[in-house]
Amino acid sequence: MSEIWKNPLAPWRGDAEPQEAPSEAYSDPGEVWRAKRQSHTKLYKVGRLRYYHKWRGHGAKTWTRTRYWPTRRRVLDIRGEYNPKILRREKTIVDKRPIWWLLSFIAIAVAPFLAPKDLQSTLISAGTVFLIYAAINLCWTLILGTAGIFSLATMAVVGAAAYGAASMSVFYGWPWWTLPFVGGGIGFVFGVVIALPATRLDGFYYALLTLGLNELCRVYVVQSRTFGSATGGVYGADSFIPTGASQRVELIIGYFASFALMLSALALFRFVNGKRLGRILRMAPEKREAFAQAVGIDYRTARIQVFIISSVGLGVIGGFYASYFHGASPSLFSFDSVLLGLAMLVIGGLGKAEGAVLGTFIVIVIDKVFLQLGPIRLILVGAIMLGVVLLLKNGLFGIKHQFRDWRDKKKSENRSTRAEKGGEMLPEEATEAGDKDLIYAQRFDKMQRDYLKGVVSEKLVEEHARNPLGQHSEPLERLLLYFRRQPQVDKYAIAVIEPFKAYRIVALSGHRGVAPRVVEEKTYPSEREAYHGVFLRRVQDLLES
């Protein structure tokens, strides 16, 4: 139904002012409010009880914080905050890993004494292997995770160092305590040699190369007379385990020595990954190296340094291995130990100390404890690895993060199915709004738009085209006031290309310092036409919302 709008200014200016304009009949803006009586979707209660304890703040009491001597690190990273729901003071332990590590260390320390008598030797020796492999994998994960170099030559370094150290002891009678140093030296040389192609070759080719190197080592020691092609290894190296001790004492000493080895590897991991080198490399993750380089990060040197440091660490472990096992065997280089090692890392998650240790633990338990399962153990390891690769993004320790991402994804999916586009907030969204005023602002805006959509008509568009500025009919004025009152973000404006000759529509950023963005390439020859261009866009946006 249409009506004629009479311009209240008509008497003032005679013909200069439009006397009247075809317009729409009055429609009551209150109608949308009367009509809307409930939400379009069912609203559920939100809110959750806390099922765990949080400590309150210290208030007036002095909170004396302690650090790990001699570092700057606080024993626990604790965040003090106000609970946004009730403003109560709370403390959150941001990183609980130190607690888990401590509990794990205690468990490792007491485990040998708690093992059932009949299984004790199996379990302790499995534990020892676990600890040594954990140490190896900690160094390896530095290479794979931190440095991002896909090297499979880890066991080659360990093996070479073990063979070298064992040979020194066997052929030259060097005492046991020199062996880790010998191993370290060999590790360094190997590290430098293997690192060189890493600067040239990428991912897959480098993995193949290092795998080949590993195989080369194996074939070499199997065929070499010196390295015991006949005896199946070099044996008879000096050991830190006193001769003549009982088997139990031997096992226990070996176990705790390996424990110390793993702790040293952890310390190495911490010093490389948690300090400058690690930080540099975190700035240059895979596929974003070019950006890192552009901002002046020398990630190549850092990668090589990490690789060499880890190789030295692996060499030391090799030396320790030779000393503990009184020698070295070709099985060190075997393909299955490389693959098992890789499985350990993948299961736990690359680049994380806890991942390397837990992955090692799981694989060793399956491989060395459930001996009675026979070869099916390896299938089990394979199945776990496959499952991890297929289902998890970053190993077992990525589960928490992955779960949260997945939950967030589901959350936004659910919200988008429940929420109306441009409509009111749902209770679950409202609870996240810091300023509750926004919740009402959205409701009001929705009602306004619902009303104004019914007001838009060809006649109003024509009226605006005739007279973008000045007095307008009531419905057009309402529409324009709504448009003009919108928040600044993405609000339309006009940019001058050439004064009085060419204009273009832009959208304001709403953020100081950020220039408006160009909305369309079209240019308008006058201010008047640009005003109308903006109006048409705004009408279109309204109708689309």
Place this chain on the structure above:
Amino acid sequence: MAQIKLFGYTDKISVRCGDEIKVHVNADGTDTADAQLVRLIHGDAHPSGPGFIEEEVACEANGAWAVTKQYTQVGSFLKVVDSERVLALDGSFTLFTYVWATLPAIGLRQTMIGRWDIRSNKGYGLGINRKGILEFWVGDGREVDSLEAEVPLMARIWYFVAVSFDAKTGRAELFQEPMLNRYNSLLGKVAPIDYRSHVAETLRFRPDNDLATPFLIAGAQDWHEARGHFVAQCFCGKLDRPGIYGRAMARDELAALQAGNRPADGQVAFWDTTAGYTPHGIGDTVVDTGPHRLDAQGYNRPVRAQTGYNWNGRNDCFRLAPEEYGGVEFHVDAMIDCNWQVTRTIKLPDTLKSGAYAFRLRAGPGRGLAEEYVVFFVRAKVAKAPIAFLVPTGSYLAYGNEHLSFDAQIIQPMTGQPPIVDEIDIEMYKNPDFGLSTYDAWEDGAGVCFSGYHRPIMNMRPKYRMSSMGTTWQFPADLSIIAWLDKLGFDYEILTEEDVHVEGLAALKPYKCVLSGTHPEYVSERILDATEDFIAEGGRFIYMGGNGYYWNVAYREDDPSVMEVRKLDSGMRAWAARPGEHYLQTTGDKSGLWRNRGRAPQKTLGVGFIGEGFESGKPFRRMPDSYHRTVSWITEGIEGEIIGEFGLAQGGSAGLELDRYDLKLGTPPHAKIIASSGGHTDNYVLSVEEILYAYPGMSGTQDYRIRADIVYFTAPNGGGVFSTGSIAFGQALPCNVFENNVSRLLKNVVDAFSADRALPGELWVSDEKQWR
């Protein structure tokens, strides 16, 4: 190659011919610029007018100038003059301050007090870290060690914070306690918040104090290879009475400090922010009352006269209780003076005609950002002409580099149109180096109360159009009046408000007739006094604008380049000063509207602000009173009753901001309304100081008060006042090559006002005894 951009400013805004003037230029993408001295005649390029008119003037400085890139220090802070390096504290110490932070959660480090070098990581500092938590940090150049409080600082809450550091043991203790009272903070007692935090820790590293690092309050030193040293990590909010002790204080001593008991034992410095207040305001120096007298000097005008931690709502001015006004407010984006290197010092020709001048700089394409007009005003060496145009420099400052189109959600409903922005607006919005206007808010939402001209003011340029209104505004609009005076061949000179502020009545006295600008909204008491005295002593004043003589502003005695205003209580205002902060730090005067101090503009000019709208302009129609012979000479030669149905500002001579006759506000009782506008649209709304209750219908088509009145009255000693009551009036003058009825009307008045004889029509004083 980088885009070529040129920006500049002069050291003085008002000079006499033959004077020396210094020009500061910043150049991007070029090292030379072509300079030309020009006299600016008309500034509005609107196609319905005569277009942009300038006149090149011979000057020794014309030609190529060597220009360079210049850097601007943004952010306000206090710098302590410490030549003896007393504050290079190598032993134990205690730092403390009261603090009211406005943006603790912004996610950037903010240094409150300290001697910290960001680049070398040397020194010590107390501030807010990126998590919004109070933090104390020290650095020895290689390693940085820090201690943070337990909970984040809440915005706009007064706290007492301190750190006590024992250099021997390395133990540091943070002390954070709220200083909330019923008045001073955002929240009251009912919010269940525990603000307290006391954390102690043994630090591993000790500060190593560089010799050259300055001690700063609300910032820390940084360095850039092209720029050298500058200040970063600026703090947003208020600090009150910071200080230092040369020993580690125990918890109970800190509690005593919090309570205001400051022992002399071990005091190194105590910046008593409440010291130095006079009944006439306070400057930029914050006094150290400690033993070494290490006064701190403000940069970019930290705001003083702000309420302190102990303000309790009773006293509303520092004059009543300076001890409650220790708050010094800092802003990360405050910019008062660019402090650029002088590019060129020029001796102006001795023969320059008084007028609006500029050095026109061009480089590369020579248009857009590659063209700059560095504007200044030249007054006569000795006043000779009968007519003066009074340039409203205070209002140019108030609007200097405004960002309304970009930042203010209210601007589109207010102006009734989408903004039209150009390259310069966008550049101004992108770049914080140009500072803000008194229509903007600082980063933390507080209104900007200072504006100065030692920076490029982009909207004080010819051709510039105010983006939100699509018309010229202030300087470029005022050029329409200058062009009119010029084209009609009047003998006129130019005078700025700064001259009147500095010299008082003496500056106006030599002239018979003074014309104001189109929108002289911001005037100091001295300017208002001088104008009133000028009229009362026989001067003739033509008020050419709308919404004039509205805000009370202040200039510092030693530095008229910076204007201060506080917007409060009522008036069409971009922001509202906080409770207790309504007095100008510059003079101790209450700011706000002159009307609210008993000096409504009607008292001086006969008309005062009534309403504004920006999408249309309307004509005036003669009022019956204009036919009286005391005033009928004003409309001589004008056919019909309609006046000014045209104009470069929205097509009408009555538009933008309108002033009205009002006996209740002091329009002299004998004043006559010559003509009034009408038929204004609903975009024109009543100004808020008129409104007690808001009710529907207070807009142009329904409220009779919304109109511009052209008012005339005679003043003592042969003086007279003619007021146009509309900003758009001036922009109607150039239409039809200055030949139109607005021009005729004004010419009648200027001719009469500048003549050396009594005003016409003054003999027609008898009672009307007429047959009709």
